[in-house]
Amino acid sequence: xxxxxxxxxxxxxxxxxxxxxxxxxxxxxxxxxxxxxxxxxxxxxxxxxxxxxxxxxxxxxxxxxxxxxxxxxxxxxxxxxxxxxxxxxxxxxxxxxxxxxxxxxxxxxxxxxxxxxxxxxxxxxxxxxxxxxxxxxxxxxxxxxxxxxxxxxxxxxxxxxxxxxxxxxxxxxxxxxxxxxxxxxxxxxxxxxxxxxxxxxxxxxxxxxxxxxxxxxxxxxxxxxxxxxxxxxxxxxxxxxxxxxxxxxxxxxxxxxxxxxxxxxxxxxxxxxxxxxxxxxxxxxxxxxxxxxxxxxxxxxxxxxxxxxxxxxxxxxxxxxxxxxxxxxxxxxxxxxxxxxxxxxxxxxxxxxxxxxxxxxxxxxxxxxxxxxxxxxxxxxxxxxxxxxxxxxxxxxxxxxxxxxxxxxxxxxxxxxxxxxxxxxxxxxxxxxxxxxxxxxxxxxxxxxxxxxxxxxxxxxxxxxxxxxxxxxxxxxxxxxxxxxxxxxxxxxxxxxxxxxxxxxxxxxxxxxxxxxxxxxxxxxxxxxxxxxxxxxxxxxxxxxxxxxxxxxxxxxxxxxxxxxxxxxxxxxxxxxxxxxxxxxxxxxx
Ligand code: ADP
Ligand code: MG
Numbered sequence: 039x040x041x042x043x044x045x046x047x048x049x050x051x052x053x054x055x056x057x058x059x060x061x062x063x064x065x066x067x068x069x070x071x072x073x074x075x076x077x078x079x080x081x082x083x084x085x086x087x088x089x090x091x092x093x094x095x096x097x098x099x100x101x102x103x104x105x106x107x108x109x110x111x112x113x114x115x116x117x118x119x120x121x122x123x124x125x126x127x128x129x130x131x132x133x134x135x136x137x138x139x140x141x142x143x144x145x146x147x148x149x150x151x152x153x154x155x156x157x158x159x160x161x162x163x164x165x166x167x168x169x170x171x172x173x174x175x176x177x178x179x180x181x182x183x184x185x186x187x188x189x190x191x192x193x194x195x196x197x198x199x200x201x202x203x204x205x206x207x208x209x210x211x212x213x214x215x216x217x218x219x220x221x222x223x224x225x226x227x228x229x230x231x232x233x234x235x236x237x238x239x240x241x242x243x244x245x246x247x248x249x250x251x252x253x254x255x256x257x258x259x260x261x262x263x264x265x266x267x268x269x270x271x272x273x274x275x276x277x278x279x280x281x282x283x284x285x286x287x288x289x290x291x292x293x294x295x296x297x298x299x300x301x302x303x304x305x306x307x308x309x310x311x312x313x314x315x316x317x318x319x320x321x322x323x324x325x326x327x328x329x330x331x332x333x334x335x336x337x338x339x340x341x342x343x344x345x346x347x348x349x350x351x352x353x354x355x356x357x358x359x360x361x362x363x364x365x366x367x368x369x370x371x372x373x374x375x376x377x378x379x380x381x382x383x384x385x386x387x388x389x390x391x392x393x394x395x396x397x398x399x400x401x402x403x404x405x406x407x408x409x410x411x412x413x414x415x416x417x418x419x420x421x422x423x424x425x426x427x428x429x430x431x432x433x434x435x436x437x438x439x440x441x442x443x444x445x446x447x448x449x450x451x452x453x454x455x456x457x458x459x460x461x462x463x464x465x466x467x468x469x470x471x472x473x474x475x476x477x478x479x480x481x482x483x484x485x486x487x488x489x490x491x492x493x494x495x496x497x498x499x500x501x502x503x504x505x506x507x508x509x510x511x512x513x514x515x516x517x518x519x520x521x522x523x524x525x526x527x528x529x530x531x532x533x534x535x536x537x538x539x540x541x542x543x544x545x546x547x548x549x550x551x552x553x554x555x556x557x558x559x560x561x562x563x564x565x566x567x568x569x570x571x572x573x574x575x576x577x578x579x580x581x582x583x584x585x586x587x588x589x590x591x592x593x594x595x596x597x598x599x600x601x602x603x604x605x606x607x608x609x610x611x612x613x614x615x616x617x618x619x620x621x622x623x624x625x626x627x628x
Pocket of ligand 1: 096099101109110114115117135136138
């Protein structure tokens, strides 16, 4: 066989394939260029999942007229000039490859005006070939329109997913950048419809709120940690355990404010929540790791998404420890240290994170939290030391079958106090109800007798591509539980009915959470159990709900009848038992 040098345009197409995998990779490169150009506002508009068109417009520094052509040449970058800066290449991935790669597989129109120039310019390119640069009116900044992606590479285009899926990937990416850059105003439109708009005020929690909703941002805890000599610093927000999700999609890790994926750091986050979250639940969090440029290597992966750290174990433990410290110091719940019920004591931490313990906006400014002591402020707000219970055998989970219980009352709108033949019982109303519903749901679905209650008003729900995937492949399971829904538009379903066995407080949320559960459990054996558990969790009475005497009596009766009354489907205890003997001893009667 003859060895031949590839024709330049073929070589370019191959190179492009490494950097540009799909529309989201184009958006990522363009976004990063806007960030590098010190933009304060970035707007992203897409059509047809970004395959038809992507436009990224910024108010950054712009490109001088005579450098526009250069920007499209391979290895052309304004960001590194001498070898001294080589570390920056490997760290931030300035390789001067993005624009030429994008241009070789699409039609590009770039309009730009440099902040020092009077007028702007436009450059049009088709499949890598320049049609020249000409003067063109433009505000200071750059606007790049990329159309007909992979139009010259049908084989590659075939590998793209549906526009809806591609659009979802772009949305996910933009959300992560909006989380990373609260001081930048992001605007994201899909086919003319605004999907995200952030204020750019620089308030990190506010940015989290714009992306994930204020209910979430209100329950985020500030996390800060510094490695003593390593030069590493971690800063961010992590959700209280009550915010947990069914998959890891809500863990956002940034390194030097670029979004990355790292298996080991994700694992560090998991570890930090060990014992605080039920099995297969994952936290919501956003962290930025500041790492010296010389410590990372992003070039191990062409799209720069996965990175390598030279001292991975140090970063791992810094991240894990910092999150853990914040979680523990913000927990107002008694940490019961009893050897006999260790696992249980640990788990009891999972509930009870009070809203009052979360950081007020005043503890940080300018986007990034400034006040380092802030992360431990909450300790003094509600020190758990005061409420620590010491008697090592004071608590005991009931081991036998549950006796008949008489209701005494409700405390903290969360626990039912009850009396049984052998002492006092504290029942977690939510956990207990979850257990009852779980057993009913599994029984129903096993006997294939789901009952549906139609919603008074059907609810349209916008779904992520993953959630849509679940609907496509698991319609039968969902229907077997009594959900009724129809596809409606590309990314939307219309929820018409819900299982009648349960009374979801928020049918839409329970349906979406269920899709997330199934997405995660997809390949696992006990998927049905996970579905039942999720349904039960959503339908059960919440902590904080006032229960009438009748309701409490009925709850305890039903709990009494379940085969596993002592734990909820996630494995948390439903009740704590103080035996008569323990009470007498504690009061010095014995
Ligand atoms: P790199 O980002 O690695 O330098 P790119 O191919 O992404 O390579 O961009 C090439 C050059 O084009 C950049 O170094 C920069 O000078 C210029 N450029 C690209 N996008 C922008 C933008 N939005 N604003 C200002 N300059 C830009
Ligand atoms: Mg670039």
